[in-house]
Amino acid sequence: MRLFLALTIAFAVNLGLAHAQTLTLADRHSSRRFTAQDLLADPATRTVTIDDIVYHRAMTYRAIPTTVLLHRLAVGDDDYVQARATDDFSVAIPARLLETASPDSEAFVAIEDPAAPWPTLPNDKDGKSAGPFYIVWRTGSAARISSEYWAYKLAALTVTDSPFKRWPALGVEASIPAADPIRRGLDRFVAVCMACHRFKGEGEGTQGPDLAMPMNPVAYFKPEALRKLLRNPASVRRWPDQKMPAFSQDALSDTDIDAIVAWLSYKAKQRP
Numbered sequence: 001m002r003l004f005l006a007l008t009i010a011f012a013v014n015l016g017l018a019h020a021q022t023l024t025l026a027d028r029h030s031s032r033r034f035t036a037q038d039l040l041a042d043p044a045t046r047t048v049t050i051d052d053i054v055y056h057r058a059m060t061y062r063a064i065p066t067t068v069l070l071h072r073l074a075v076g077d078d079d080y081v082q083a084r085a086t087d088d089f090s091v092a093i094p095a096r097l098l099e100t101a102s103p104d105s106e107a108f109v110a111i112e113d114p115a116a117p118w119p120t121l122p123n124d125k126d127g128k129s130a131g132p133f134y135i136v137w138r139t140g141s142a143a144r145i146s147s148e149y150w151a152y153k154l155a156a157l158t159v160t161d162s163p164f165k166r167w168p169a170l171g172v173e174a175s176i177p178a179a180d181p182i183r184r185g186l187d188r189f190v191a192v193c194m195a196c197h198r199f200k201g202e203g204e205g206t207q208g209p210d211l212a213m214p215m216n217p218v219a220y221f222k223p224e225a226l227r228k229l230l231r232n233p234a235s236v237r238r239w240p241d242q243k244m245p246a247f248s249q250d251a252l253s254d255t256d257i258d259a260i261v262a263w264l265s266y267k268a269k270q271r272p
């Protein structure tokens with residue numbers, strides 16, 4: 001009986017009752033965990049109203065600027081910050097976007113007060129909110145902030161190398177010109193798709209399937225169907241548990257989709 005109880009408690013702790021409610025901030029030398037209460041009490045935390053692309057309306061949050069959080073970490077000029085969520089979502093955000101605020105883009109970590117929980121996310125099967133921590137953005141018209149940089153259910157921010165350095169199998173040969181759509185496709189793939197998909201095992205996201213192993217989607221989708229799927233997966237096939245989101249023109253232009261398909265086709269033809 002005592003063992004059963006101990007196991008139950010260990011299980012509850014593993015489920016995240018102790019872990020998921022903290023935000024880990026780490027660089028290459030140190031790592032610290034913060035509870036919502038810690039961050040709510042931080043003098044840098046303030047009230048912000050955000051045009052929220054996930055909740056699809058204006059939302060008001062208690063939030064701490066990411067500039068403040070990153071100043072507490074050792075960050076190099078070309079570094080990225082891996083934003084890992086509790087649901088197998090993991091996106092690499094250029095550190096400079098989080099480190100500097102401009103009229104065009106300013107990021108915050110919004111903090112859910114356990115005493116005043118946020119609404120359920122639209123389409124969340126588990127009926128959960130975006131909390132306990134959530135990266136939100138104030139953006140100007142010229143900003144290019146990937147929709148996936150709005151990382152909700154956030155658990156950790158970790159300073160690390162650029163994805164292009166960490167995951168060389170994504171790469172494009174030097175002979176491909178700078179202006180080639182293949183390069184733009186790689187760039188968009190890293191900013192948007194890799195939060196959920198790996199490629200040849202590379203990457204961190206595991207919500208969706210690996211898009212190179214065993215087969216690349218260009219090998220079994222007609223190009224037109226693949227473009228339709230990337231714009232809105234439910235326009236190709238639908239089922240109740242479908243998770244991949246549709247992308248608006250703002251999040252992913254037609255040119256971006258063509259570029260991603262060009263990069264996927266390029267990778268499919270490249271010899272291993």
Ligand code: HEC
Nearest residue numbers: 148192193195196207208209217230241242243244245260
């Ligand atoms: C928020 C997570 C998420 C993002 C972002 C995302 N996907 Fe997906 N994707 C999924 C999931 C999950 C599936 C599996 C089907 C489902 O549950 O919707 C999927 C399925 C797919 C499929 C179908 C694979 C098959 O064989 O059925 C393709 C192709 C695909 N994604 C490509 C992409 C590309 C390219 C991008 C970037 C533009 C992208 N996805 C962005 C989560 C995501």
